[in-house]
Amino acid sequence: MRLRHKILTLDSTPQNLVTRETVHSVNTLTVQNIMETGYAYLGAETVSSTDFGHKLYPGQSFTVEMASSDDLWAVGDSGVQVAIFVMDRA
DSSP, X not given: OEEEEEEEEOOSSOEEOSOOSOOOSOEXXXXXXXXXXXXXXXXXXXXXXXXXXXXXXTTOEEEEEEOTTOOOEEEESTTOEEEEEEEEOO
16 A cells, blocks of 8 residues: 655645556545635536535545546635545555
């Protein structure tokens, strides 16, 4: 198993939360809104604060199993930071 993590600052431009490195199997992706105020919004490449799949409240996290070819996009209130934690299983 390989572990990766990063902190990402969001704004209104969609950002791909998936790091494109060599991953050959299913991986677990966890996203946590690490701010005390402000929201993060998760979804497809067209995600926005009014069109999203999941809204992350301050302190809330979201975990999903993803194939190596899957993407997860995010936007957020200006300056909102999210912690990304990925567990790759080989």
